[in-house]
Amino acid sequence: MKVSSKGEYALRALLVLGQHDGQVLSISDIADKTLVTVRYLEQILLQLKKLGYVSSKRGAQGGYRLKLAPQEINIGEVIRRLEGPLSPMSCASVTAYEPCQLEAGCMLKPLWTLVRDTIAHVLEQTTLDDLLSGKLNVLDGGNLIVYKK
Amino acid sequence: MKVSSKGEYALRALLVLGQHDGQVLSISDIADKTLVTVRYLEQILLQLKKLGYVSSKRGAQGGYRLKLAPQEINIGEVIRRLEGPLSPMSCASVTAYEPCQLEAGCMLKPLWTLVRDTIAHVLEQTTLDDLLSGKLNVLDGGNLIVYKK
DNA sequence: TTCATTCTTGAGCAGATTAGTCGAGATTTG
DNA sequence: CAAATCTCGACTAATCTGCTCAAGAATGAA
Incomplete structure (x- = not known):
């Protein structure tokens, strides 16, 4: 029942971009903050670009930035489009x-x-925004009801 | 987020054994009913035996039967022990x-x-018994509450 | 203009995992 | 003893994962 490292890394990259609202960050900046190799991140960011989540700028001072607002980025969708069903x-x-x-x-x-x-x-x-603002933490408190028999 | 075919096949085998309460079924009988090859089932049943879910009898008229009651077989545990976390x-x-x-x-x-x-x-x-008696079906009715923000 | 910076594209690859197959042996029943 | 049946361990083909790498194209700064 695993999530692949590609999915994990993609979400890490989106989170870093979300923390630097609108700013353009180079792949190596993102690599530093996510602990992913530059070479592998290249691939992943390119894929995120093709999926429309980020946009890029070439050349000196280039890099990536979020294309959608964090509220518009649905985590389930990201994972499904990156890793399948x-x-x-x-x-x-x-x-x-x-x-x-x-x-x-x-x-x-x-x-x-x-x-x-x-x-x-x-x-x-x-959404990405939920992760950025730590909204999931409330769940640790026990608000977890899965089903009734 | 996949479950492997080994996990699926193991559960199929346990279900078939559960439907023939206590009876000894040969690997090929089980193979027929689960649509799994005999050779692959051999491996899986052997593993289920080592885990204590089934017991076996060698020789003519031999085969496998459930060692635990269906109520005692926890599906999460089966999957975890067969496929990992x-x-x-x-x-x-x-x-x-x-x-x-x-x-x-x-x-x-x-x-x-x-x-x-x-x-x-x-x-x-x-539990295996829940699956055998179709208790999960009530969930289709919408009794699904995952969490509150 | 030129050069350093940075993304882009596509190929390649080693190791792990999956989903099995196979052969030979051990046991039991009739 | 012979047939049925489980047991054990090795083997394999295909796929997936998690990357690396080289060469090219675009951009900005000097």
């Missing part, structure tokens, strides 16, 4: 559904669907 | 925690922790 199994995927041969009598599908729904619910309700 | 990132893992270099100022850890907690909550509250 949130669902643990494709039979329960909303964006990449594929039937399996069992299907009809499958007793696991409700479970995978539930897992997908909870993951998607958490990630899709969270 | 439920957490999407090791910094948020309860069973395999590893610090990352950011740690202190990391704005992602609360997110990964929340994701881990919701996944763990769903999977660890579910």
